[in-house]
Amino acid sequence: MKKILTLTMLLCLFTTGAMAQTPVSTAPQPGTSTQPGAKQGTKRGPVFRATKEQINQAQAVLKSRGFYNGEQIGKLDDATREGLRKYQQAEGLKVTGTLNKITLEKMNIALTEKQKSM
DSSP: OHHHHHHHHHHHHHHHHHHHHSOOOOSOOTTOOSSTTOOSSOOOOOOOOOOHHHHHHHHHHHHHTTSOOSOOOSSOOHHHHHHHHHHHHHHTOOOOSSOOHHHHHHTTOOOOHHHHTO
């Protein structure tokens, strides 16, 4: 019994000593983020933005199709985004509520040269 107790104590001492020598780093590794839910190691490309004129034209299309009742002010307000969602759903597009390249092309609204290259 004494041998088992001595052996158990030696094993505990050895395990504790080995664990104490293992370095534990709290610093984030390169390419990682400290924010929860952040994507790892991906860079975001250029952001597609519709011009004020394109938004005006889109609001006119939405209004003519009955998806938007507001004024054509050239701003992506909540009513315009809701109209875009309805339009995208009706046309079988990905429903985003934004004026992306595919939605503008579907509405036959001309893209800028910069937008064409995106």
